[in-house]
Every structure is written in structure tokens, then in C-alpha cells.
Amino acid sequence: MSNQTNINSDNSINTKEGKLILDSHKLAYHYDRVEAFENGERVAPVSVDMALTRACGAMCSFCYAMVQEPQERANIKTKEALNLLDDFKEIGVKGVSLISDGESTLSKAYVPFIQHASNIGIDVGNATNGWEWESEKIEQVLPHLTWVRFTCAAGTPEGYAKIMFKDKTQTQVFDRAMKNIKYAVELKKRKKLKVTLGIQMVLMPEFKDEIIPFAKLAAELGVDYGVIKHCSDDEFGTLGVDYSKYEEMYESLNEAEKYSNDNTKIIIKWEKIKNKGKPSYKRFYGPQFLLQISGSGLVAPSGMFFNARYSKFHIGNYIDERFKDIFKSDRYWKIMNYLASPNFNAETMMGTLPIQHYVNEALDNHIKDIKRILPHDPNDKKPLHVNFL
Template sequence: MSTKDYQSSTTKALLAFTEKFGTDFLGRSREQVNTIIHSQLAYLKDSQFNTHYINPRSSINLDTTKVLLHEDRLKAFLDGEKIAPITIDMALTQKCSYACTFCYAGLQQNPSSPADWNVYKSFLNDCVKIGHKPGQGVKAISLVSDGESTESPHFEKFIDHAFNNGINIASGTNGLKLRDCNLRTIAEKLTYLRINFNAAHEEAYCQIMGASSRSLESVLQTTIELVSLKKQLNLPITIGYQMVLMPEYADQVLPLASMARDLGIDYLVIKHCSDDEQGRLGVDYNWYQSEAATELLSVAEQFSTDQYSSQAKWSKIKTGRDRIYSRCYGTPLLLQMSGTGIVAPCGSFFHKDYDNYHIGDIKDTSFFDIWSSDKYDEVIAFLRSEQFDAKKMCATLCLQDKVNEVLYNIIEKDAVYTKPKSTNLPHLNFI
């Protein structure tokens, strides 16, 4: 199976434009990419691709934070109690068989050694035990962070044990190694599965994601099987694709929005690319705020129907590199852990050069003891002190950014929030 085997006439037409200047997709000029996009937009203007359009956020809003829905945990945090994170974002390894051009995790290498299953089993049990009172432990774990967790031999066992412990579990993946998993078990126990998928054109996918055509075929087949399982068994799992957008391959946005709809998945989310504080990925943040980008993404959202949501993460795309806050308040509520087992406040500080932020390693110390330690308190306190400035010392628009904005407004601006309605906010424990 190739991408061509599961494409509507609209998808095929949009893809045909992308080959106008050849198939060296990362070697084209910005002007050439813009020319292709103009042709795609002109084609769509005369088509009926958006006949069944509805607001992409009417049923699922992926561009927000759900921290305000956790009133008890938030109140305890604001009252100064030591709380368990609502969500932990982590990986089971730093390995990955892809070589994505946009990968931030590749900038955050630290000394690695595998953890055995007993370490992870103990970790998951500790996630239930910690907290400011019984029953207020970790509510959700997302297997994303700095590695491809499906590469770990413990991936399925981890999902099973977390699920049995009452912890919501989700996975972000390139999707390749899912072919070796029991898809039914995964589909029954994951809250959501998000597959990184950056291009609808086969050669563009391979170049952008550092993968082979065979890998692409495998991911597509897995996607189709998962969609079928969800429908057959009436499962609540949310299945989506994520595109990390850079201007170099912006002509893939519209074909992918169309193809994702063809596949029958629940959503496509299009997000910015995060760069480190040195800007080593060379992300052009000015482009995200351009009129051209706004028009492109607005049209991509028009592929949405009552069964499928295509949406851009506007809040971060329009923010650029700028934050409204200097202190980092969000890490106690949304903590991160490296695929090496290192517990750090966030992914910006996984690298060995930031070992002063490393609170502990679950291979050496239990997570309960790490969370209970003075070192944990010291790192968290430093992040919210005047000695720390997130505007200068952090990577661009981190995972905690939206949580930090809410907490900044509450703590520093005395903002009063009301509990939002949750009708279109999925996966409530993934804040």
C-alpha cells in the first residue's frame, strides 16, 4: 500500500501540484513552495471540498489547556500543598528508527541506559501513591517526550499496567512499530493515539521524516486497521495525525488535511516546530504569523466535517517565540521524564548540560522518593523564582506553555477564572 491507494480525487489533485518543481522536497526555494500553495488554493476555490464543513473545534478542541477543570488539584497547588502532577509526559526510550528533520528531541540527548520492567512497574505504582491526599495521584501519562516508546520491549506492558492502575494512558508515535503490537489491546486501553505524519506525498514523507517507503506503507496499513477496530468495537479511543509544520514543506498541509479525512481518522492537528534556545533547528517563526500561513491553515481547517477535525494550533502558531511570563509555574502539574529515566521539570532540560535541573533517575531511585525529595522542591522553587527567566532560558513554546499562561494570570495578575465547559475538551486528564 502507498499513499496513492487511499486518496480521494481532491487529495490526488493537490498532490500533483507539489511535484511542479521536482521531488527534492527539502531543496526547493520558499518562492517555489509558495507558487505551489497558490495553485492548490486556486484549485480548492473551484471545488466543493468543504461542502460538509463544520467548525473543527465544535466537537474536539486541541488548542487549549484543561488545567482549570481540575479544581481540587489546582486549589491545592495554589494553597502551597505538594501535589502529584495531573499529567506526566514521558518516554520509555530515547531510541527512534526515524530521523525527522524537525525533531527537538535530537537536541536533548543525555547518557542513556535501558530500564527493566520492574523499574517501570514500580514507577506506575508510585504514580498512584503520591499526592496531597489519597486518590490524588497522577491522572494521566502521555508516552511522547524524547523517544519513540514503541521501540521499548515494555511498551504494551506499560500501557496495560497503567490502565489497570486507573491511569489514563496515551501515545504519540511515528506509528512504525505498532505493526508488532496487539492493536486491539492498544485500541481498547489508550485514551488517544497520535501518529506523527508530516506529508501526504510519499517521497516528501520519506525526506521530511527520514523514513522509507516501506515504513510509510506500514503506518498507513496500521492506521486503517486501527480505524476499523475503533468502528467495529465502538471504542472511545481518539485516533489522530499530527503535522509539525515548517515553511519548507508547507505545500503538504492541504494534501495531508485531505488525505487524513480520506483515512477516516478523528483529527489532524497542525502545530508549530519547537526550537531550542540556541535556534539550532533554524525555525522561521515570522512565517507562522504571516498572512500566507494564516490563509493556508484557515483553508486546511475547512476540510473538517462532523466526523473529522482538521485544526491548527493557532495559540502557539501566532505566539511565535514570545511568552507572556518569565516564571515557570506549570511543572508540578505537568511534569516530564526522559526516555533515559531522568526526571526533569521539562524537556528543555533533559540534556546533560542541564544536569542541575535533573531531579533524579527512576533506575536509581524510586519515583516516590524522587517526588518526595528536597531536590524536587528545590528545582520547582527555582523555576518560579526571580533567578529564572523562561523568556531567555527555555526552548520555544514548551509543553507547559498554556498551563503557565493560566497560572501566570492567576498568580501574578490576580485573574479570576470560571470552570470552562468540557463538552468539546477531550482527554480531560491530559492537561
């Protein structure tokens, strides 16, 4: 098993810009909300994971959005997206991640959304394949972003095209992404921007030969980090992830970590990879702190519930009504309370390892007195991206 030489005791990685936590949570830096939650108060999400569209030009083999169909595709207008941010600000949301179930760079609202979020004091990050992230768009948004994480399924052009485009001969998608990543890295250096840039590989057992090439690519690009994570699946195993085979890749993952250097850290999400798709909790508290919204405008506790078959967990749509009203509604809190009750079992009633996993595990252990969440020491320097749980 890995000696995990890159990893501090708090599961953070030391980068040239500060501590980076990708394999844990940051609830200690929002302890006031943990206390309010424990006291039975209604808390606003610290972070929201969302998309501005459900459209995407990629066809990634590992993409969870494939199992989030069917649901309607909506055209989110810029005004609606900006109203959403204003509502976030009013209720106390601190960070917004443009990830979720669509490629937000394709939305007309993309640039004004990021700029407005920055202007009103909400941190915003973006995960993207980078294909439509041309230089003009990069220059418009990079100064306003806290982080950008590029989906990079493989380290070789052929592997990348096969996994993300289902045709290994179409390597132009790799070339386009690399061009745009390199431009962002250069712009960050030239303008001395504080944004963190990384690439991410979603690892399925059949991609094992791309682990080392991915690590080499991250170092060659000069991004701040390259992260390798597990692949989530639904409770029916639709994507066919064989979690028992992750252990066979530990040696390659250990080797990949060795490609870390002073500029680029290779990060393996060991906690989730070792978990093998088996949560330690039954109650699902995480959505109260980390909410997800579909690129259709649908507000649901988690992306695990976007599919129409989970309509009983669908709270509303911010295209139809203001988010602040959805948040205050009886339906919102009825669903949140149900997920946190003995009537819900995360082991059997939802997919594996949701985006709220780290947060939920910590809250579950806190409530059970297995491991209490403690407030951070105000004398210690905060890690990067504290508003992204």
C-alpha cells in the same frame, strides 16, 4: 486571519465523540490542585509526559529530541516501568502521555505498561510514528488507550519520507504507517472503542506545501482529527525555526481547516502558531502540573532541560530510585521553586513554547489576576481527555 469556524469560545473542537481541547489547557477540571498550588502547597502532577526508551527509527527534521542529546541511553526494564506507574497512582498522577524523546513502541515494556496503567485507573495516551505498531500490538493496547496521535509529517509519501526519514525515495515508511493507522481506525470501529485517533503535522515553514495534502490525508484516513502545530526550538535556535514566516502560511492553514467533515476535524494550533515563539511569562510554574520524564529514566521539569548542559535541573532517575521518593525529595521542590522564582526567566533561559506552555500561561495569568482560572461547571459535560493537561 482565520475565522476559526471549527473553534468554540473555550478553544475546543466539537467532534462526534465530544469536545476536544488541543489548543488550550484543562486546569478548570483540576481546580483543587490550582487552589492548593496558589496556597503554596505541594501538588502532584496531573499529567506526565514520558517515553519508555530514547531509541527511535525516524530522523525527523523537526524533532526536539535532536537537541536533548547528549545524555545516556538506558534500557528501562518492565518492572521499573510498572513500579513507576504504581508510584504515579500513589501520589495522584491521573494521565500519562507516551511522547517525550523516544519511540515507546520499541520498548519491551510498552504493552505491559499501557495495560497496567489502564488496570490501575491511570489514563494513558501515545504519540507514535506507527512504524512498529503492527496489528498484534495494536490489538493488545488500543482498548486500554485514551488516545493515539500518529506523527505524520506530510500528506504525500515523498514529503513524509523526506521529512521523517531524510530520503524522499524511501516511501515504504509512509506505506507502513498508513497501513497501521488504517488498521487502528478499522479496529476502533469494529470493537466500538472509545479511543481517540489523530494524526499530527509539526509545521516548519519549509513544509508549507504539505499543509493541504496533510489535511486531505486526515480526512481520507477517517481519523478523528488531523492537527497542525508549531515547531519548538531551543534558546539557541538549533533547529533553525523562523517563526516570522508562520504568518505567510495562514492562508493555507485556513484552507486546511475546510477539509473538516462529520468524521474528521482539521485542527490548527493557532495560539502557539500566532505566538511566534515569544512567551508572555517569565516564571515557569507548569512543570508542577505537567512533568516530563526522558526515555532514559531521567526526571526533569521539562524536556527543554533533558540535555546534559542543564544538569542543575536534573532531579533524579527512576531507574535508580523510586519515583515517589524523587517526588518527595528536597531536590525536586528546590528546582520547582527555583523555576517559579524571579531568579528564572523563561524568555531567555529555556527553549520556545515548551509542552507546558498552555498550562504555564494560564497559571501566570491566574497569579497576576489577568485572567483567573475558574472551576468548571459540574453541570457541563467534561471534554475528552481531561487528565491530559
